[in-house]
Amino acid sequence: MWQKVADRYGLEVDFSALPDSVNFWAWVAEHPEIPIFICEGMKKSCCLLSQGYVAISLSGITMGRTKGADGKLALQPYLAMFATPKRQVLFCFDAETKEKTKHDVFLATVKTGKLFADADCLVKVVELPLLEGTDKTGVDDFIVERGIDAFHQVNLAAISLNTYTWEYQQDCQLTFKPFKSLSMNVMFQLDRYEIPDYIPKTGIVALQSAKGTGKTQAIAAIFKGSN
Numbered sequence: 001m002w003q004k005v006a007d008r009y010g011l012e013v014d015f016s017a018l019p020d021s022v023n024f025w026a027w028v029a030e031h032p033e034i035p036i037f038i039c040e041g042m043k044k045s046c047c048l049l050s051q052g053y054v055a056i057s058l059s060g061i062t063m064g065r066t067k068g069a070d071g072k073l074a075l076q077p078y079l080a081m082f083a084t085p086k087r088q089v090l091f092c093f094d095a096e097t098k099e100k101t102k103h104d105v106f107l108a109t110v111k112t113g114k115l116f117a118d119a120d121c122l123v124k125v126v127e128l129p130l131l132e133g134t135d136k137t138g139v140d141d142f143i144v145e146r147g148i149d150a151f152h153q154v155n156l157a158a159i160s161l162n163t164y165t166w167e168y169q170q171d172c173q174l175t176f177k178p179f180k181s182l183s184m185n186v187m188f189q190l191d192r193y194e195i196p197d198y199i200p201k202t203g204i205v206a207l208q209s210a211k212g213t214g215k216t217q218a219i220a221a222i223f224k225g226s227n
Helices: 002-007 024-029 040-051 099-119 141-146 148-156 161-171 185-188 215-226
Strands: 036-039 055-058 065-067 073-075 088-091 120-127
Touching: 002 024, 024 055, 036 040, 036 185, 040 141, 055 215, 073 099, 099 161, 099 185, 120 161, 141 148
Parallel strands: 036 055, 036 088, 088 120
Antiparallel strands: 065 073
16 A cells, blocks of 8 residues: 555555554655545545555544644644645545535535645645535545546545635525516505515515615514504
């Protein structure tokens, strides 16, 4: 495995000359040109390591950070040793379909990723495609199904932490187009005790207009009339 990693990144290792105090992880820490992948779960990191990628597994997506005595967040010591300037750190959490889980993954990635970024690391996010017929895809599942070359292409397409944050925020924006646009004069006439015909009677109705145009008073009047 050690040799596979060295070969992937073009590094020479004279194992016969290595002192006993230098193990694989100490060697990786001394080479900031080797990227580090952050995964959730041992099987994910073992799969990547078997292919010559250096991966560290977390027991949970939030377990990469801790709170110090001063109350500030910091990287866990076993991660902090790799947080050296210009090292590339790639988050490779599972692809998810549940909205709450996706949000939790987003928060964990951004919060832990920022700690690496504060250490001047180059933080990226690997966006795994969801395998057909599944509601969750880990990197081990993806490599078994599509092969290591397919993962290599996904890895090359990894995006920066800033881009990941921006894209997620954009996805959370309301994208429905207005069903009907009303003039300011019509907005002021909403203070009647029945719902006007041009407003849907079922579903969710969202009103948007400038401050002081009577939205609150209109809604209050409609609710009062409905009682």
